[in-house]
Amino acid sequence: DGGITQSPKYLFRKEGQNVTLSCEQNLNHDAMYWYRQDPGQGLRLIYYSQIVNDFQKGDIAEGYSVSREKKESFPLTVTSAQKNPTAFYLCASRGSSNYGYTFGSGTRLTVV
């Protein structure tokens, strides 16, 4: 079955370290998205990519970076510049004729 795979499900990071969250999709979707979810704040857009080798900042891009070298993959790096990285991170994708998003199961990042 097609879908989106996020890994790992849980991730612990020491302060000052960069960490990369994986997002892979086999839906042949063009657009991919990264969201951050905190309690009571809904979903906030970090970065998105409409096509390979192109991506745009979302509403809260500071302290994060992404790449889109392959259609299937859209990894997110949480850098040491992100002041409050502990959160639940969700990756999503959307096909060109599909107005809804398909989500991965999320990665919970905790800074220790």
Add this chain to the structure above:
Amino acid sequence: AQSVTQLDSQVPVFEEAPVELRCNYSSSVSVYLFWYVQYPNQGLQLLLKYLSGSTLVKGINGFEAEFNKSQTSFHLRKPSVHISDTAEYFCAVSLQTGNNRKLIWGLGTSLAVNP
């Protein structure tokens, strides 16, 4: 500015009772509307969507929603809830801005179904 408002942050309800989760949006352009459900520590799953046509939309798990253009609302309903419906529910609006299509999210409604 466009926005989505979910009028209730928490909705407690007893099992087998009906429930309505309210969603209003502000936009002057044509929109597409969605409801998603999120179970604890999981991603979001599409419940239903309105793109065009009939304003009453039926989704998975017995949920339905009605698009009301004049009131700019898209309320989610279920006639009889189960314990397993306990989850977070998100309303979202998709609108075209220039060459991009943007999805705007509500803050979510936590539905707690009690026995």
